[in-house]
Amino acid sequence: MNRQRLSSWWFAGTLLFALLSMLVPLPAVLEPFKPYWPALVLLYWTLESEDRVSLGLAFLLGLGADLFDGVLLGEQALRLCALVFIVLRFRSRLRFFPMWQQALAVLALLLNDRILLLMVRLLSGATMPPASWWIAPFVGAALWPFLFLLLDDLRMRLRLQ
Amino acid sequence: MARPRDESSPLFAGNAAGTLRLIVYLALALVLMVLDHRNGWLWRVRYAASMVVEPVYRLANLPSAGMRTLSVAFADRKLLTEQNQRLREDLLLANARLNRMAGVAEQNQHLKELLDTQRSLNINVQLARVVGVDLGAYQQRLVLNLGTRDGVKQGQPVIDAHGVMGQVVEVLPKTSVVMLVTDPAHAIPVVVERSGLRTVAYGARDGSGLVLPNIPLAADVQPGDKLLTSGLGGRFPPGFPVGKVVAVAPGVSGMFRVAEVQPAADIDRSEDVLLLHDQAEPEGPPAPLIPAGPPAALAPAQAAAAGNTPAAASTGAVRTTLPRATANLPAATSAATPAAAGSAR
Numbered sequence: 331m332n333r334q335r336l337s338s339w340w341f342a343g344t345l346l347f348a349l350l351s352m353l354v355p356l357p358a359v360l361e362p363f364k365p366y367w368p369a370l371v372l373l374y375w376t377l378e379s380e381d382r383v384s385l386g387l388a389f390l391l392g393l394g395a396d397l398f399d400g401v402l403l404g405e406q407a408l409r410l411c412a413l414v415f416i417v418l419r420f421r422s423r424l425r426f427f428p429m430w431q432q433a434l435a436v437l438a439l440l441l442n443d444r445i446l447l448l449m450v451r452l453l454s455g456a457t458m459p460p461a462s463w464w465i466a467p468f469v470g471a472a473l474w475p476f477l478f479l480l481l482d483d484l485r486m487r488l489r490l491q
Numbered sequence: 492m493a494r495p496r497d498e499s500s501p502l503f504a505g506n507a508a509g510t511l512r513l514i515v516y517l518a519l520a521l522v523l524m525v526l527d528h529r530n531g532w533l534w535r536v537r538y539a540a541s542m543v544v545e546p547v548y549r550l551a552n553l554p555s556a557g558m559r560t561l562s563v564a565f566a567d568r569k570l571l572t573e574q575n576q577r578l579r580e581d582l583l584l585a586n587a588r589l590n591r592m593a594g595v596a597e598q599n600q601h602l603k604e605l606l607d608t609q610r611s612l613n614i615n616v617q618l619a620r621v622v623g624v625d626l627g628a629y630q631q632r633l634v635l636n637l638g639t640r641d642g643v644k645q646g647q648p649v650i651d652a653h654g655v656m657g658q659v660v661e662v663l664p665k666t667s668v669v670m671l672v673t674d675p676a677h678a679i680p681v682v683v684e685r686s687g688l689r690t691v692a693y694g695a696r697d698g699s700g701l702v703l704p705n706i707p708l709a710a711d712v713q714p715g716d717k718l719l720t721s722g723l724g725g726r727f728p729p730g731f732p733v734g735k736v737v738a739v740a741p742g743v744s745g746m747f748r749v750a751e752v753q754p755a756a757d758i759d760r761s762e763d764v765l766l767l768h769d770q771a772e773p774e775g776p777p778a779p780l781i782p783a784g785p786p787a788a789l790a791p792a793q794a795a796a797a798g799n800t801p802a803a804a805s806t807g808a809v810r811t812t813l814p815r816a817t818a819n820l821p822a823a824t825s826a827a828t829p830a831a832a833g834s835a836r
Contacts, residue, residue: 389516398548400534404523412517
């Protein structure tokens with residue numbers, strides 16, 4: 331009972347931490363390399379404990395991120411919903427991929443996410459972003475194995491579900 | 492050990508219910524986006540949620556604030572001494588200049604009094620600190636640590652030691668968001684210092700600086716020209732440096748020339764900025780001071796004659812006080828702001 335509560339706190343805590351790291355600024359040089367943390371953490375939880383993650387949760391997390399980010403209400407909600415939907419659909423396969431294939435799949439997902447974002451931005455009247463805008467998904471995919479192993483290891487150590 | 496296959500995790504095919512839910516959520520997100528884009532609701536929601544949003548901003552600021560503290564703590568003693576020396580020299584120079592300017596300013600004030608204009612050279616400012624929060628990639632925005640409670644209002648110009656940085660676009664109770672002059676959605680009326688040409692500077696599309704997209708072919712603009720705020724439009728007071736022209740080239744259409752401008756302010760590096768409290772005088776005809784209708788002295792009598800209703804009497808009272816209130820407004824704001832600015836200085 332207590333352990334279950336702890337594990338749901340851990341779940342919520344990682345998601346909140348992802349939102350926070352989205353807001354933490356990096357030095358200007360590293361700025362284009364910043365991965366989309368909420369998507370990565372949400373991806374992990376979708377793969378590892380699918381009964382906790384639903385489209386509704388992705389939508390709410392996205393709304394929360396929009397609230398902090400202040401760009402356009404619903405933008406990240408849309409992106410995260412699309413992401414979680416795809417992952418839920420291919421979850422059974424993604425889970426048994428070797429790590430490098432999983433990272434490639436994550437790259438595809440993040441690129442898809444950027445394309446969605448680009449569509450939203452262009453429709454709302456923003457301009458075409460520079461080429462460095464496309465680096466972030468690659469950084470995210472490169473970090474994926476480490477993030478996955480770290481979160482998995484922490485979960486094992488804390489003996490959480 | 493085989494996991495029982497349930498409806499929610501199909502191996503290959505998805506179920507229709509999931510797709511339906513996705514469509515519903517996507518439609519909801521789209522509706523939200525359109526409504527927000529049209530009406531700018533997000534900021535009202537954010538204002539309501541500021542109890543949550545602001546502590547998170549403070550939290551997100553911690554790493555960059557920590558880095559700053561660390562860099563001070565571990566800074567080389569020699570470096571600090573050098574910096575101190577340089578600042579002293581700068582201060583000395585600035586003071587010397589100020590002393591020379593004081594005479595000119597006094598003379599200017601005197602002449603302006605003779606000309607009966609109200610503009611003055613002293614500025615009312617409030618010091619604000621930049622909160623280190625990343626508002627998304629390629630957003631030309633800053634978060635400041637002052638908000639409604641400190642008297643910050645939407646539209647206030649923000650400057651640093653070198654020039655105009657931008658203007659306040661959104662205010663939360665304890666933080667505010669500044670749109671920088673380099674934002675593509677930002678425009679600022681400027682005047683070329685050397686030739687007096689008036690034009691409008693927009694944020695560059697790639698966010699690197701500013702552009703003057705429509706300079707007439709015959710106009711005199713050269714690289715190296717300094718741009719000042721012209722004060723037209725009533726948002727920015729006149730005479731603050733905006734930037735320096737870096738390059739001038741023919742536009743795509745061939746009808747105009749386009750100039751690239753480097754902002755004068757340290758857009759990337761400023762940690763402390765100044766919020767200007769003197770809003771520029773609004774352009775246009777002055778507000779009518781005398782209300783239409785019967786003279787104020789007659790209003791209570793008329794009201795009494797009309798049937799002695801308290802409502803009529805009160806409208807008469809409102810009428811008489813209204814013009815006085817509007818006339819006092821600039822004086823009241825200018826009297827209120829030095830108190831706030833004084834504490835910041």
